[in-house]
Amino acid sequence: MNSLDVGVLGGGAIGGSLAARLASSGERVTLVARGANGRAIREQGLVLHEGGRELRVPLPCCEQAGDLGPQDVIVVAVKGRDLSPLASVLPGLLKPGGRLVLAMNGIPFWFDRFGGFAWPAAVREMLDPGGELARQLPLHALVGAVVLSSAEVLAPGIVRSPAGDRRSVILGRPDGGVDAVTQRFADALSKASYATRISSDIRAELWAKLMLFCSAGPLSALTGADLGVLAAEPSSEALWLGMMNECLDLGSAVGLAVDAEPRAVLDAFRGTAVRPSMLQDVEAGRSPEIESGLLAVDLIARGRDMELPRLSAVAALMRMKWPLAVSAGDTREEN
Numbered sequence: 001m002n003s004l005d006v007g008v009l010g011g012g013a014i015g016g017s018l019a020a021r022l023a024s025s026g027e028r029v030t031l032v033a034r035g036a037n038g039r040a041i042r043e044q045g046l047v048l049h050e051g052g053r054e055l056r057v058p059l060p061c062c063e064q065a066g067d068l069g070p071q072d073v074i075v076v077a078v079k080g081r082d083l084s085p086l087a088s089v090l091p092g093l094l095k096p097g098g099r100l101v102l103a104m105n106g107i108p109f110w111f112d113r114f115g116g117f118a119w120p121a122a123v124r125e126m127l128d129p130g131g132e133l134a135r136q137l138p139l140h141a142l143v144g145a146v147v148l149s150s151a152e153v154l155a156p157g158i159v160r161s162p163a164g165d166r167r168s169v170i171l172g173r174p175d176g177g178v179d180a181v182t183q184r185f186a187d188a189l190s191k192a193s194y195a196t197r198i199s200s201d202i203r204a205e206l207w208a209k210l211m212l213f214c215s216a217g218p219l220s221a222l223t224g225a226d227l228g229v230l231a232a233e234p235s236s237e238a239l240w241l242g243m244m245n246e247c248l249d250l251g252s253a254v255g256l257a258v259d260a261e262p263r264a265v266l267d268a269f270r271g272t273a274v275r276p277s278m279l280q281d282v283e284a285g286r287s288p289e290i291e292s293g294l295l296a297v298d299l300i301a302r303g304r305d306m307e308l309p310r311l312s313a314v315a316a317l318m319r320m321k322w323p324l325a326v327s328a329g330d331t332r333e334e335n
């Protein structure tokens with residue numbers, strides 16, 4: 001089968017590890033990585049540490065998304081707030097029939113654009129400031145992705161994937177359909193060592209991951225503890241579990257059939273030293289990625305007069321420590 005042209009936007013923890021593995025397994029991968037990170041990748045290749053071995057992958061790397069040639073698949077692996085500035089350039093990078101895979105945590109901007117419910121204006125604004133994404137990105141080309149894997153940037157051009165990383169990806173078009181490019185990309189990910197499947201209900205899959213993203217991430221960012229430590233201490237374990245259950249309740253309330261068992265999700269991190277991306281962010285002096293996760297969940301619940309006491313309290317603590325420019329605004333649901 002022919003290789004795919006895959007452009008990976010964001011050469012950090014997830015983009016870097018996906019790009020290295022896809023390139024090593026035979027896809028034509030071009031990375032977009034900026035600044036010192038991009039320079040290191042151009043000079044020495046992308047270095048991936050996994051399970052005690054070092055993989056050095058030379059691959060084309062450009063500084064800006066606009067420099068990419070036409071791609072079958074563009075994988076976007078940036079933090080939520082970095083997506084809007086890319087909105088105008090992304091559509092022009094796809095070949096006809098190409099797919100835009102958002103490999104990002106949180107509730108994507110398109111979540112309520114495919115029927116079932118409509119978010120309050122404040123939630124839409126939180127997920128898509130100014131409505132730029134909805135205006136610019138081609139909805140028909142979007143593919144949602146849940147990345148169940150952990151990675152960290154050690155230094156420019158060097159990414160570490162912890163030993164024992166589960167490494168799986170769930171893909172799904174918002175309309176539940178399957179097409180040749182999405183299927184081919186799923187096959188490429190499988191070949192690149194990610195256990196991959198295509199889901200007909202990607203919104204439910206995204207919500208199952210959201211449960212972890214809006215609980216474990218913030219608790220780790222606030223305390224500096226890794227997930228093994230949070231799971232081992234009874235009070236943080238109970239809070240983490242309670243937050244996941246609240247997120248699950250909200251998912252059911254909005255009509256999603258989320259197949260997830262919070263206790264099993266937490267148990268999978270016992271004895272690990274997984275450092276969530278939010279912990280990595282705060283240690284690097286960046287604000288944690290809470291807009292599309294914890295804060296959006298809190299706003300959605302408020303709009304429904306639904307109390308999620310643990311998630312709301314932790315959201316307030318996070319906002320206290322990392323204030324946002326975004327206001328809560330009007331949370332009433334639209335019909």
Ligand SMILES: NC(=O)C1=CN([C@@H]2O[C@H](COP(=O)(O)OP(=O)(O)OC[C@H]3O[C@@H](n4cnc5c(N)ncnc54)[C@H](OP(=O)(O)O)[C@@H]3O)[C@@H](O)[C@H]2O)C=CC1
Pocket residue numbers: 009010011012013014015032033034035037063064065077078079080082086103104105106147148149150151152153275276277289
């Ligand atoms: N790390 C993890 O273990 C996991 C992360 N995720 C999710 O994956 C997504 C990506 O996170 P992660 O890889 O950790 O983040 P990182 O911060 O490690 O990487 C993001 C990269 O994107 C780059 N970037 C942002 N905007 C642009 C741009 N316009 N052009 C070029 N590069 C750009 C950043 O560059 P710069 O540094 O210059 O801003 C950075 O190198 C997030 O949604 C996260 O929640 C999901 C599962 C696990």
Ligand SMILES: CC(C)(CO)C(=O)C(=O)O
Pocket residue numbers: 105149150151212213216217274275276277278
């Ligand atoms: C599941 C978890 C916490 C694993 O690293 C994650 O998705 C993240 O780091 O953001």
